[in-house]
Amino acid sequence: MPTGIVQRASYLRGSSILHRCDARIKIALLISFLLTAAFLPIGAWVVYALMGGLLLVAMLASELPVSVLLQRALVLEIPILLVLLPQLFLQKGNFVVLTVIKGFQISFSMSSLVRITSLLIRSYLSLGFTVLITAVTRFEDLLAAMRACGLPRMLASIFALMWRYLFVLIEEMERMTQARASRSAVPVNSGMRAGGSFGWRAQVTGGMAGALLLRTLERSERIYQAMLARGYDGEVRLGHASEPLTWGQKAAMLLMLLMGAALVLIANGMNGA
Amino acid sequence: MIEIEKLSYSYEDGRTALAALNLSVSTGEKIALVGPNGAGKTTLLLHLNGILRGEGIVRVGGEIINERNLSKIRAEVGLAFQSPDDQLFSNSVYEDVAYGLIYQGAPAGMIKDRVAAALEMVGMPGCEGRSPYHLSLGEKKRIALATVLVMQPRVLALDEPTAGLDPRGRRGIINLLAGLEQTLIIATHDLGLAKELCPRMVIMDAGRIIYDGSTMVAFQNPALLEKHGLTDYYIDS
Amino acid sequence: MKAPIPMHIPDGFLSIPVAGILWLVSLVFIFIALKKAGKEIGGNKLPLVGVLAAAIFAGQMLNFSISGGTSGHLLGAALAVLLVGPWTAVLIMTSVVAVQALVFQDGGILTLGANLFNMAVVGMAVAYFVSSLFRRWFGNSRWAILLTAFAAGWFSIFIAALAASLELAFSGTSPANIAIPAMGGVHALIGIGEGLITLGAVSLLMASKPQLIEQDSKEPVKSSAVWIAGLIFTAVLLVCSPLASSKPDGLEWVAEKLGFLIMAQDASYHIIPDYVMPGIQNEALATIAAGAIGVLIVIAVVTLLARRGKLAENK
Numbered sequence A: 001m002p003t004g005i006v007q008r009a010s011y012l013r014g015s016s017i018l019h020r021c022d023a024r025i026k027i028a029l030l031i032s033f034l035l036t037a038a039f040l041p042i043g044a045w046v047v048y049a050l051m052g053g054l055l056l057v058a059m060l061a062s063e064l065p066v067s068v069l070l071q072r073a074l075v076l077e078i079p080i081l082l083v084l085l086p087q088l089f090l091q092k093g094n095f096v097v098l099t100v101i102k103g104f105q106i107s108f109s110m111s112s113l114v115r116i117t118s119l120l121i122r123s124y125l126s127l128g129f130t131v132l133i134t135a136v137t138r139f140e141d142l143l144a145a146m147r148a149c150g151l152p153r154m155l156a157s158i159f160a161l162m163w164r165y166l167f168v169l170i171e172e173m174e175r176m177t178q179a180r181a182s183r184s185a186v187p188v189n190s191g192m193r194a195g196g197s198f199g200w201r202a203q204v205t206g207g208m209a210g211a212l213l214l215r216t217l218e219r220s221e222r223i224y225q226a227m228l229a230r231g232y233d234g235e236v237r238l239g240h241a242s243e244p245l246t247w248g249q250k251a252a253m254l255l256m257l258l259m260g261a262a263l264v265l266i267a268n269g270m271n272g273a
Numbered sequence B: 001m002i003e004i005e006k007l008s009y010s011y012e013d014g015r016t017a018l019a020a021l022n023l024s025v026s027t028g029e030k031i032a033l034v035g036p037n038g039a040g041k042t043t044l045l046l047h048l049n050g051i052l053r054g055e056g057i058v059r060v061g062g063e064i065i066n067e068r069n070l071s072k073i074r075a076e077v078g079l080a081f082q083s084p085d086d087q088l089f090s091n092s093v094y095e096d097v098a099y100g101l102i103y104q105g106a107p108a109g110m111i112k113d114r115v116a117a118a119l120e121m122v123g124m125p126g127c128e129g130r131s132p133y134h135l136s137l138g139e140k141k142r143i144a145l146a147t148v149l150v151m152q153p154r155v156l157a158l159d160e161p162t163a164g165l166d167p168r169g170r171r172g173i174i175n176l177l178a179g180l181e182q183t184l185i186i187a188t189h190d191l192g193l194a195k196e197l198c199p200r201m202v203i204m205d206a207g208r209i210i211y212d213g214s215t216m217v218a219f220q221n222p223a224l225l226e227k228h229g230l231t232d233y234y235i236d237s
Numbered sequence C: 001m002k003a004p005i006p007m008h009i010p011d012g013f014l015s016i017p018v019a020g021i022l023w024l025v026s027l028v029f030i031f032i033a034l035k036k037a038g039k040e041i042g043g044n045k046l047p048l049v050g051v052l053a054a055a056i057f058a059g060q061m062l063n064f065s066i067s068g069g070t071s072g073h074l075l076g077a078a079l080a081v082l083l084v085g086p087w088t089a090v091l092i093m094t095s096v097v098a099v100q101a102l103v104f105q106d107g108g109i110l111t112l113g114a115n116l117f118n119m120a121v122v123g124m125a126v127a128y129f130v131s132s133l134f135r136r137w138f139g140n141s142r143w144a145i146l147l148t149a150f151a152a153g154w155f156s157i158f159i160a161a162l163a164a165s166l167e168l169a170f171s172g173t174s175p176a177n178i179a180i181p182a183m184g185g186v187h188a189l190i191g192i193g194e195g196l197i198t199l200g201a202v203s204l205l206m207a208s209k210p211q212l213i214e215q216d217s218k219e220p221v222k223s224s225a226v227w228i229a230g231l232i233f234t235a236v237l238l239v240c241s242p243l244a245s246s247k248p249d250g251l252e253w254v255a256e257k258l259g260f261l262i263m264a265q266d267a268s269y270h271i272i273p274d275y276v277m278p279g280i281q282n283e284a285l286a287t288i289a290a291g292a293i294g295v296l297i298v299i300a301v302v303t304l305l306a307r308r309g310k311l312a313e314n315k
């Protein structure tokens, strides 16, 4: 059943510093972290460890269960692992052949191993930080922050409306799926080939999507009337607009970017040495 | 036919919808499942064919529901949803009603006959070609019932079959249900239907079974009905 | 549980230059879409767009079993284009993809630009291009519309996947001769699911509210902009991908010239691999074969549907 998605909507209630922090600062923090991770060279183990430490400290500061956050990031890491691992067996660089047991050999590329490990660590750091920031920031605040950072009014309104109805529609979709499952049944000794054809199943699913869209279209007309009734002024908001940033906050944002840049420079210097 | 032991279920948001509930239904019984909004009626029905799988044991025809016999169980227990919109998602009434049989791999001729018969039963013969989208609520409810009847399950679990129907439509459904031999479990707010169709009544509130016994006896206890939101007046006690 | 659609590229998979450029390109397209679709959306169409985005998001969670444990999903770009026209579709898909990244971590933040490019921009342009072309060729009969829906769905997925694999290759994450056949092959199949679901949805909409689908093309773009973009994307990717995967040196050369190779520090890394595992070597062939299989399947499905249609009429 497609219920997992609601749990993955990652906001976790709390009242830590990170929860209360202005969403714009958190966005800046996230982007600095991601950029830094992306610019770090292969094999900069020390800096990776440093970043990992930062991530851990931030997670602790969120007062959320760290294991939950790390696990979420781990789940997201799996597809990455699947793409990267096969490259271990590309024949290039210094290729190593290991004899594990007599007559049973494993061969892999040492340079690929270093590269893949680095990529995995970097992506895990990035995922971990993204998971953390989205766990401490309500979408409402994120949206207000993005709006304050120049997200066009119309897109912000579309996001807001989408968010407001997203879970309603997901539930509707889930109930349709349940109703379909209820009738996807085979009596014990029917002796017939069950399940229908591939094309038929796909088409039925298409019908469900179509029905959902159709009802959504109808609903949107009612929503517009409700919006007008409540004094629609051309923008749909979820929360309060953001207040202007103080100089201190701006300085903090700049500092984060600089720190990231410094880390990248250090890492490159260490690798060069 | 159905045995439920210590069934508990909480939704993802942590809300407990069923709390250690026991219920046993014999073959051919007709049971009214009543209780206020949010009592857990729908949640309970969703457990009867394994759509939801809470803690505890649900047995259908002596077998505990598990991953492997789900498909068989769902053929035995037909579930009609509270909102017919959830159940109708095809281009035509025919395709919607035929869904279960097509899934079973039934031959085309048989499908056609059984669809026609099911539509006849719910009082909507000959409307195979119509688009479900353009039907009225009452008509949709009847088609949704037909989508389940067509599979000829041994147990029918119906979620508010008469809600939103006009008096004549309601009468039609009650007469139809009265003529069925299957085991019936009807979640409803329609006490008239309960009185007329179901000798046994189960009252639920807050995920628990509060009363399980004769419908007539329950009706002689207005305080009980009132306490669980089943009357639209208040009694001084 | 929603299986991660391999189309959502996570952070760390794209080089900074590739990610940056695609951010820019996507922003430009979204900006144009806001300009073009804005006048209408500003008024009573705004809720429609917002709620449709939510519906497409929810619709992406619908699935049907293909065989074993795998299941087919909907992306919805083509469906959006058919329903509301190309520019509004860009805005809808932008909202879907952005919320997926921001709230559900489906796809990265730095790579969001690329994901928007693949799913909102390329997906939309290809679907619009294909559907305009098909309508011109086959007219407005029921079968033509259904065929159009299937083709728009299939091509939007296939071409978007090729775009994604080229991005991966340019980033040096996955060599072109692995990424392209792999992504292309998988998505030639996923595209069939997309095509059939799109077809099913359009067929229901036609049966229930034909005026939604039948008007020739919404937001007609005077055979320019989107049309040309669609043509270019389709052509470039269809021609480039087999070439790129058969001549990885060529791609590597381009990448080096443009300074794309982020893995520059990692000099030991080359895009040309010699596989120890046999059998994954016929790259260009694989891509072309995937395309050919796709086309064959389109034809097969159309014939099958036509037959079923006749049966239905005989009833």
Ligand SMILES: Nc1ncnc2c1ncn2[C@@H]1O[C@H](COP(=O)(O)OP(=O)(O)OP(=O)(O)O)[C@@H](O)[C@H]1O
Binding pocket: A171, B011, B012, B013, B015, B016, B017, B035, B036, B037, B038, B039, B040, B041, B042, B043, B044, B082
């Ligand atoms: N998908 C869901 N997620 C979270 N909570 C839910 C969900 N569905 C139902 N609930 C909650 O579970 C409880 C039982 O709901 P249920 O739908 O079973 O009640 P009901 O007896 O059928 O009510 P009604 O008479 O209104 O149909 C309610 O408190 C409801 O809010």
Ligand SMILES: [Mg+2]
Binding pocket: B041, B042, B043, B082, B159
């Ligand atoms: Mg209910």
